[in-house]
Structure formats: structure tokens, C-alpha cells
Amino acid sequence: MGNESSDLLRGTLTTLVLSLLASKRLYGYEIAKEIRERTDGLLHLKEGSLYPALHAMERAGLLNAEWVETRQGPKRKYYLLTRKGRSVLAERASSWRQFRDAVDRIVTTQPEGGTA
């Protein structure tokens, strides 16, 4: 029945990215690393998911991008929230909490019961 953690991630990835970018500008590779580290490896979005998502968010006017040369290594594409991105983040974060609480209302309840 598919990859569970990918499916859980679905619909949350955008919210996660927006949340990280709320406090400081980050580049793609860094976003992936942050999420991995801040969740002890539990969440790790693949680059094949992240970059297209970033592009979509940019197209949707949620992010602005800016290329930055580095002294060493490849150049980085930094992203930061637009005003619209900030307001979408607020909505998204709110729906996440509602969704989370709704699920908890059903899942966290664990009464004893018989087995078939």
C-alpha cells in the first residue's frame, strides 16, 4: 500500500517550507537539510520533490528567489517569503492544526476491543 511517510508528507511539504522561510532566507539544499535535522531524520523530503515544489511556490508568488555566488562550490538559490507567501503560511499552518486535532480526536482514542 505505497510509501506511508511520503503520503503523510503530502500536503504538508509546502507548509513546512513556508514555515522555515518565515524566519530566515534559505536555499533549497539547506531547506532539505534543516528539515531532516530538525526532525531527527524522520522527515526527509527528496530533492526531486523539493525543487519542483519551490518552483511552483515561486510561480504562485509565495516566494522570491535570488542567486548568490559562493566563494567555493556551486552558487545557491536563496528563497524568501513574499507578503502573499506569509499570508498563505498563516492559512496553511492553521489548517494543519485543525487537521492535526481532527485526526487526534479519532486516532488518539484507543479503547480496548476484541479481535476478529
Place this chain on the structure above:
Amino acid sequence: MGNESSDLLRGTLTTLVLSLLASKRLYGYEIAKEIRERTDGLLHLKEGSLYPALHAMERAGLLNAEWVETRQGPKRKYYLLTRKGRSVLAERASSWRQFRDAVDRIVTTQPEGGTA
């Protein structure tokens, strides 16, 4: 960018159904209703999602089904957890909590910041 609440649901639907069936046997239509009511309409899985999901879970050995005639109206197909279903529920519920906490570690943090 698609239907957000559907995407959030993705990967959780199975867990929700298993959770409900942990306490008592239910039929499909009833499951949908319960979830809608217990979450004040916030979560409502469509029949086109629910029935195929139930079939898949049955095929996977998580549920047993049993047809029951009713005095009035169409007959109902009641589902109840198998032993395997119960153990999968335990795993699923656990990953849900881990996922939930991981997301909260990133999303719930909302520092002030400038806008682009």
C-alpha cells in the same frame, strides 16, 4: 495547487478507519458519517475513496467483512479488525504521532520576520 485537505488526508485515511474499527464494527457508510461528525465536518472522506480503501484493507488482511440484512433499506457490509489490522493500527497510530510531532516542531514555531 490542488485540494489541500485531500492531500493532508492522504496517508491518514487508513489510520482513521482502523482507529474507528478498533472499538466497534461499522459499515462503510457509517464510517464516513462518524468521521464527519466526530470532526465537525472538517474531515470528510468521499465514498469514492472510502470503499476502494476498505477493499484494499480487506485484501491486505486488515479487515474482515460480513454482510448483514436490514429490516429496511439496503444491506450493510460490516467490517471489523483482524489481529493483523490491530497490529497495523498500532504501527500507523505511532507513525502518525511521530509525524505530527515532527511537523509541529517546524510549523508551530512562528517567529517574527520581515517580508520580501
Place this chain on the structure above:
DNA sequence: TGGCACTATATAGGCAGTCTAGGCAATGCG
């Protein structure tokens, strides 16, 4: 009698977001 709403299950086909798998380029290290 016809029409509608509700209960109840079911399926086919579509959509979209994540993944797999690959490519490109620069740096540093053994």
C-alpha cells in the same frame, strides 16, 4: 404516479504531489 431525498455499496477514470533515477557542475581529499 412521479419525483426526490436518503441509505448503502460499487467502479472507472482523472488529477496532482511525491518519488525514482538520472544529469550537470564545482570543490576538496586521498
Place this chain on the structure above:
DNA sequence: CGCATTGCCTAGACTGCCTATATAGTGCCA
């Protein structure tokens, strides 16, 4: 030189939830 790491990117596959539709029995009301 080969390899790991950083860093970005894309095409195509996968898959689970969706829309839309079908079937069928019941009850209600005009």
C-alpha cells in the same frame, strides 16, 4: 585520478484520493 559532497535541475512513474456515475430499496409528498 576517482570519489564524496555541495548544489541545482528535470522527466517520467507511482498511487491514493477525487469526481462522476451506476445500482437499488425505502419513505415522503404532491
